[in-house]
Amino acid sequence: MRPELIKEVKYVPYSGNMAAAEAMRQINPDVVAAYPITPQTELMQFFADFVANGLVDTEYIPVESEHSAMSACVGAAAAGSRAMTATAGPGLAYMWEVLGIASGMRLPIVMTVVNRALSAPINIHGDQSDMMGARDQGWIMLFSENAEEQYDNLIQAIKIAEDERTRLPVMVGMDGFVISHAIERVRLLPDKAVEEFIGEPKLMYPLLDVDNPVTHGPVAMTDSYMEFKRQQREAMMNAYKVIREVGEAFEEAFGKKYEHIETYKTEDADYILIIIGSTAGTAKYVIDKLRDEKGIKVGLIKIRTYRPFPYYDVMDAIEASNCKAVGVFDRAETFGAVGGPLYSDVATAMYLRNKHYPIVSFIYGLGGRDTNVHHIEEAIDKVMQAAAGKEVPFINYLNLNE
Amino acid sequence: MAEIKTAEIKVPPLKKLTNYPEKLAPGHRLCAGCGASIIIRQMFMVANALGYELIIANATGCVEVCTSIYPYTSWRSPWIHNAFENAAATISGVEAAYKALKRKGKLPTDKKVKFVALGGDGGTYDIGFQSLSGALERGHDFIYVCYDNEAYMNTGIQRSSATPKYANTTTQPVGSESLGKPQHKKWMPEVAAAHGIPYVAQVAPSHWKDFMEKFKKALLTKGPSYINAFAVCPRGWRSKEEEGILVTKMAVETNYWPLFEVENGKWRITHRPKNPKPIEEYLKLQGRFKHLFKPENQDKIKELQEEVNRRWEWLNKMEEISNREE
Numbered sequence: 001m002r003p004e005l006i007k008e009v010k011y012v013p014y015s016g017n018m019a020a021a022e023a024m025r026q027i028n029p030d031v032v033a034a035y036p037i038t039p040q041t042e043l044m045q046f047f048a049d050f051v052a053n054g055l056v057d058t059e060y061i062p063v064e065s066e067h068s069a070m071s072a073c074v075g076a077a078a079a080g081s082r083a084m085t086a087t088a089g090p091g092l093a094y095m096w097e098v099l100g101i102a103s104g105m106r107l108p109i110v111m112t113v114v115n116r117a118l119s120a121p122i123n124i125h126g127d128q129s130d131m132m133g134a135r136d137q138g139w140i141m142l143f144s145e146n147a148e149e150q151y152d153n154l155i156q157a158i159k160i161a162e163d164e165r166t167r168l169p170v171m172v173g174m175d176g177f178v179i180s181h182a183i184e185r186v187r188l189l190p191d192k193a194v195e196e197f198i199g200e201p202k203l204m205y206p207l208l209d210v211d212n213p214v215t216h217g218p219v220a221m222t223d224s225y226m227e228f229k230r231q232q233r234e235a236m237m238n239a240y241k242v243i244r245e246v247g248e249a250f251e252e253a254f255g256k257k258y259e260h261i262e263t264y265k266t267e268d269a270d271y272i273l274i275i276i277g278s279t280a281g282t283a284k285y286v287i288d289k290l291r292d293e294k295g296i297k298v299g300l301i302k303i304r305t306y307r308p309f310p311y312y313d314v315m316d317a318i319e320a321s322n323c324k325a326v327g328v329f330d331r332a333e334t335f336g337a338v339g340g341p342l343y344s345d346v347a348t349a350m351y352l353r354n355k356h357y358p359i360v361s362f363i364y365g366l367g368g369r370d371t372n373v374h375h376i377e378e379a380i381d382k383v384m385q386a387a388a389g390k391e392v393p394f395i396n397y398l399n400l401n402e
Numbered sequence: 403m404a405e406i407k408t409a410e411i412k413v414p415p416l417k418k419l420t421n422y423p424e425k426l427a428p429g430h431r432l433c434a435g436c437g438a439s440i441i442i443r444q445m446f447m448v449a450n451a452l453g454y455e456l457i458i459a460n461a462t463g464c465v466e467v468c469t470s471i472y473p474y475t476s477w478r479s480p481w482i483h484n485a486f487e488n489a490a491a492t493i494s495g496v497e498a499a500y501k502a503l504k505r506k507g508k509l510p511t512d513k514k515v516k517f518v519a520l521g522g523d524g525g526t527y528d529i530g531f532q533s534l535s536g537a538l539e540r541g542h543d544f545i546y547v548c549y550d551n552e553a554y555m556n557t558g559i560q561r562s563s564a565t566p567k568y569a570n571t572t573t574q575p576v577g578s579e580s581l582g583k584p585q586h587k588k589w590m591p592e593v594a595a596a597h598g599i600p601y602v603a604q605v606a607p608s609h610w611k612d613f614m615e616k617f618k619k620a621l622l623t624k625g626p627s628y629i630n631a632f633a634v635c636p637r638g639w640r641s642k643e644e645e646g647i648l649v650t651k652m653a654v655e656t657n658y659w660p661l662f663e664v665e666n667g668k669w670r671i672t673h674r675p676k677n678p679k680p681i682e683e684y685l686k687l688q689g690r691f692k693h694l695f696k697p698e699n700q701d702k703i704k705e706l707q708e709e710v711n712r713r714w715e716w717l718n719k720m721e722e723i724s725n726r727e728e
Contacts, residue, residue, distance in 0.1 A: 030502035033495060057506060059498035064536030068491035071533065074484050075459060075495025081502055083495065101484055207480045208500055210455040210513055217483035218470035 001193050001253050008190035016179035019147040019186050020086065020112045021046035023154040025056055026194040027110075030081035033061035033072035037091040038124045039176040040114040044086060066091035070098035070109075077107035078216045080206025082158070084109065088176060089116025092130040096137065102169045103138030103232065105217055108161030108201075109169040112154065115277065115331075116176040117367040125368020126176030128276060131306070132332035132341045138232055140170040140239050141307040143276045145262075148186045150174045152250065153304075155189070156258065158198045159246045165238040167204065175278040175331075177368060189254060197253055240308045260310035261317060262302040265291070269299025269321045271383045274314070274346055275329040276303045279364065279371050283329075286376040297322070298380055303342065311349040318350075318357065325358040325387035327379050331365045339395060358386040364398035375399045408622050413614045414451050422450035423478070430476040431468040435643030437633035437650065438465050438522075438549040440607040445518070445547065446479070448617045455479065455515045457496060461489035461525030464556040465549065487529040489519040490537035490546060497542045516621055517544035522633075523564035524554045527590050538597040538626045545620045545627045548590065551635035559638045563588040566658075567709065568702055570640075570690045581693065581702060586709050594628035595664040601627040603663040603672075608632075608650035612661055612672050619665065632659045640689020652684040657714045662721075669720040678714075681707045 001009075014022065021043050024032065032051075036044045051060045059076075063069045069085050076083035087095060092113055102109050113131055117123040131141060140160060144150040150172060157170040174180060189197075205214045220228055240260070247258035264284050266272060273283050280302040290296040301317050303310070318326065330340020338344065339361035350356060362379050364371045375398040386392045413419070425446040432439045442465065449456050457480045460466045466483045469476035484492040497517045503509045519537070521530055526548040534546060553571050554560040561571040567586045570576045574583045595602040601623045603616040613631075620627035632653055634646040641649050653659035654673060658681060661673040682703060685691040694702050 030506075031495060031498045033491075033498070057502065059502040059505075061494055061498050061540065063491060063494070064532060064539070068488060068494070068533050068536055071484055071488035071491035072495030072498065075482065075492035075497075076499040077495075078482050079496045079499035079503075081499035083499070097485060098488065207457060207482055207496060208503065208509060208515075210457070210480055210515060213478055213480045215470055215475035215477050215481050218472045218475060219467055220472045224472050 005190045005193045010188045012186055012188055013183045014147055014186040015042070015181050015183050016147040016150050016174045017043040017114070017181065018046060019151040020154060020174070021050070022188060023151045024084055025050045026189070026191050027082070027084065027155065027158055027198060028056050029058055029084040031059050031061065031073070031076035031083045032085060033063050033069045033076065033083070034085045035063050035066045035069045035087070035091060037066070037088045039116060039126070039180045040086050040088040040091070040112070042180070043112060043114065066094040067098060070095040070102060073109045074098060074102050074105065074107055077102070077109050078105065078207045080203045080208050082201045084111065086112035086114070088114040089118055089130045092134055093118055096134060099134055099137040099139060101217070104228065106167040106235065107169060108167055110154065110157045110161055111169070111171045112150065113171050113173045114176045114180045115173045123367040124176070126178055127366045127368065128173065128331040129333065129366070131171065131173045135307055135341065138168065138236070139307065140166070140168050140236070140243070142170065142172045142304055143306055144172060144174045144179065145278055145280045145302060147174070147179060147184045150179065151186060151188070152256065152258065155194055155197060156246045156250055159249070160239065160243050162202055163242045164202060164204070166235050166242050168235050168239060173277065178278045193253070197250070236308050240310070243305055258304065260305040260313045262304060263317045264300040264302065266299030266301060266317050266321045269297050270324050271298045271327065271380060271387060272301060272318055272321060272323050273298060273327045273329065273380070273383070274301045274303065274342065276306065276342060277331065279329060279331070282371060282373065283376055286373055286380070289373070290377070290380065296380070296384070309345045311345070311352055314346060314349045315353045315355065319353070319355070323357055325360065325383045327360050327362060327383040329362045329364055329379070333363060333366065360386050360392055361395045362398055363395060369399055371398055408619050411452065411618065411622065413448055413618050419447040419451055422447060425450070425456070425478045426469070427476040427478055429474070431471070432464065433637050435634065435636040435646040436464070437551065437607060437635065437646060441547070441549050441631045441633060442520070444607055444610055444613055445617055448614050449516065449621060452618065452621055453514050454621055455513060456518050457515055458482070458518045458520055459484065459489045459493040459496060461519070461521030461530055462486035463522035463525055464551070465520065465522070467556055486525055488533045489521045489525055489530060490534040493517050493519040493544050494537045494540065494542050497544055517542070519544060519546045521548055522555070523548060523550045523552060523562050526550070527564045527588050528562050535597065538594060538599050538628065541625050543625055545629060547629045547631060549631050549633035550590070551633040551638060552587070553638050555635050555638040564590065567706060568691065568694055570693065576693045581699065589713065591628060591630040598667070599626045599628060600624070600666055601663070604630045604659065604661055606632040606650050606654050606659055606661060608647045609654060609661060609673060616663055616672070619663070638690070640692070641687050645687060649684070649687050652679065652687060655679050656681050656684040657710050658684050660714060660717055662717055667724060669717065669724045671717055671721055681710055
């Protein structure tokens with residue numbers, strides 16, 4: 001950051017929704033098309049206020065559904081503009097068809113997902129079933145642990161999406177209510193610094209160039225469809241590199257490190273927990289507590305980049321520790337499959353390195369169910385039992401009444 | 403609402419119109435005798451003559467599938483396909499991007515562009531209805547053009563809410579216990595007009611001067627317009643390829659497909675057949691109504707005639723009421 005801008009850095013008490021809206025104000029996208037849904041509604045309201053008071057130059061489309069929100073973003077991005085939106089739970093589910101179109105058409109749309117449970121039964125509270133259900137739709141997926149990370153991740157997401165090596169949409173998730181509505185200390189960067197960091201959007205075949213008409217979204221028959229999909233995989237592999245580079249650039253500019261994963265006290269850990277989102281914060285507290293009180297060495301791997309999944313980063317961290325067993329925490333179900341979605345990814349990571357650590361799968365926090373300190377302690381106890389060769393149930397539900 | 407001053411702007415004569423370069427390239431895969439391609443070409447003729455570039459969002463359907471098979475394209479105009487049900491939402495995004503970029507001085511100012519969403523009756527009357535209604539209500543500056551061939555023709559003649567009563571379709575076929583579709587067609591332009599948008603019109607490519615005049619008005623309208631275009635489908639209707647325009651003419655001359663417009667709330671029937679022909683004259687040209695000509699089904703033809711009369715009378719009333727001097 002330029003020295004004259006440093007004094008403009010602010011520390012504010014913001015909720016996740018406020019932080020995300022503030023990032024959007026500073027990004028100042030050309031088009032925002034969004035539909036309100038709990039717990040994202042507030043975010044949209046904050047942004048609508050910015051529009052109503054002329055604080056952004058955005059063309060704001062209050063659409064009649066999430067399906068249309070993503071459809072309008074596809075149109076806006078193909079047109080050659082910077083397009084953003086935000087949604088939650090069922091809203092993301094309703095977008096599902098168009099999510100794949102956005103990534104298939106290689107459009108750099110950036111979206112906040114305030115993670116919410118899916119129906120039925122209907123439930124407005126936090127869990128990650130929404131993004132997990134959309135994980136094969138070709139979007140880059142980042143998760144934030146807290147409000148400030150949501151803010152930082154959104155700013156980085158613009159650069160990640162628009163890089164010529166990726167040209168893929170990015171969704172950034174934060175846990176509903178616990179992050180979206182809770183007030184925390186957030187570091188805000190100066191407007192000018194954000195503007196300089198994200199730069200001007202790079203146009204690729206804009207629809208609005210009437211002198212060079214382009215056909216977007218054609219039919220691909222059996223002779224070409226697979227090649228399109230193969231290119232998408234290539235772009236996603238490139239994203240692994242691009243996310244890291246953008247994280248490095250962010251650190252250089254703003255002094256805060258962002259990697260695919262964050263490790264917490266893993267170096268000397270005997271037991272490793274792997275968690276996505278806000279519960280990582282609780283886990284860090286429990287790790288400190290156990291180390292202080294009982295001398296039990298637990299470490300944490302927090303997944304920031306979920307797609308592309310950082311297999312090697314996870315394994316490097318596990319192998320560099322004294323790991324005897326791993327506890328994988330999923331805030332989503334995968335009915336009829338082994339463990340939760342994160343479990344499958346971690347198991348795959350081990351297979352890729354030909355390593356076989358005992359893994360205990362935990363399903364937690366569905367529909368906003370609390371996960372407190374003692375629930376994580378209970379989980380760590382199970383991981384320790386597994387490490388000691390004792391029989392432990394394969395799938396464990398935390399804070400379940402049964 | 404502001405008066406649209408369109409009278410001074412004239413559509414040039416046909417001879418001149420045909421001299422403009424074709425924006426829908428030949429070689430597309432639409433069937434012989436398809437009405438949709440004629441509609442698109444007539445649309446481009448007016449746009450060309452008035453100096454507009456059309457930016458098109460096309461719903462999934464016959465036109466989309468037949469004009470954009472990678473690596474080929476028939477479109478010499480900017481064109482985007484997103485999905486089946488979201489052409490109107492897609493064009494909303496394109497139009498919003500245009501407004502934002504224009505405001506920021508990032509687009510040339512000397513171009514006249516108009517945004518068009520194009521869909522069949524499936525993408526318009528049915529699955530795309532919500533998206534269309536939303537875009538009309540929000541007031542985007544665009545023209546929605548529905549090429550109405552009265553069923554899901556792209557996938558093989560499945561019924562839609564635009565399919566007329568007693569038509570034979572593959573999802574409500576004629577059988578020993580069925581006479582085809584049990585319901586009448588949805589009155590879609592009337593539904594569009596109920597949004598209170600500045601311009602709505604129903605057109606038929608057989609009456610091309612009327613078509614062009616209406617498309618011109620839509621082009622010059624600031625805000626949303628809806629155009630419902632009769633699109634003959636020889637495959638789906640079991641009509642003769644070479645009789646497409648005859649079938650279209652007959653739809654108009656029987657009052658099955660009334661030509662009308664709603665301009666700033668004023669309804670106007672733009673073509674009144676001197677001696678409207680009985681509905682049989684239209685039905686008999688198409689195999690989809692063949693079963694109605696069995697002696698035992700005569701009352702069904704009468705029923706269709708009554709529906710034609712009902713809508714015609716309704717339109718006449720709307721014209722009278724909306725133009726009444728207070």
